[in-house]
Amino acid sequence: MERNDFIKSLGLGIALVCTGSCLSGCGSKGSDPQPNNPGGNGPAPGTTANVDLSTQLLTVGASLTVNGILFIRIAAGNAVGSFAVTQAVCPHQGGALSWIQANNYIQCGLHASRYTSAGAILAQPNDGGTTSALKVYTPTISGNTLSVNV
């Protein structure tokens, strides 16, 4: 083998090794965020969720998810206006939504989109996608039971 042929074949080998390692590095990793409920459109019609106000949501800023519905206490007292109620699953790709009392917004755990307690969008997902406003629900109160029937 001529020296030039050897160098050319060596260069091709290195290129193949580099390409292979680069492609394997581009594959999905276990730590990549994955949608946990793609297409989160909120709970199905007919879904009911109840909260016992004698033991739950006792302080302003407390929140609770029941049957895919996020309940947030936004004011003292047990009036309908004391609570914000939204879907608990992100419309973008189904991440779990949480109330962040310190910042006064709802945030998605998957791509960090943010919403007001009234469901309006404050920040789009951090993956370049777009989300939509949250569905909100008007609860009823009977005795110590706060309820939503979708």
Ligand code: FES
């Ligand atoms: S799933 Fe919520 S921002 Fe992507």
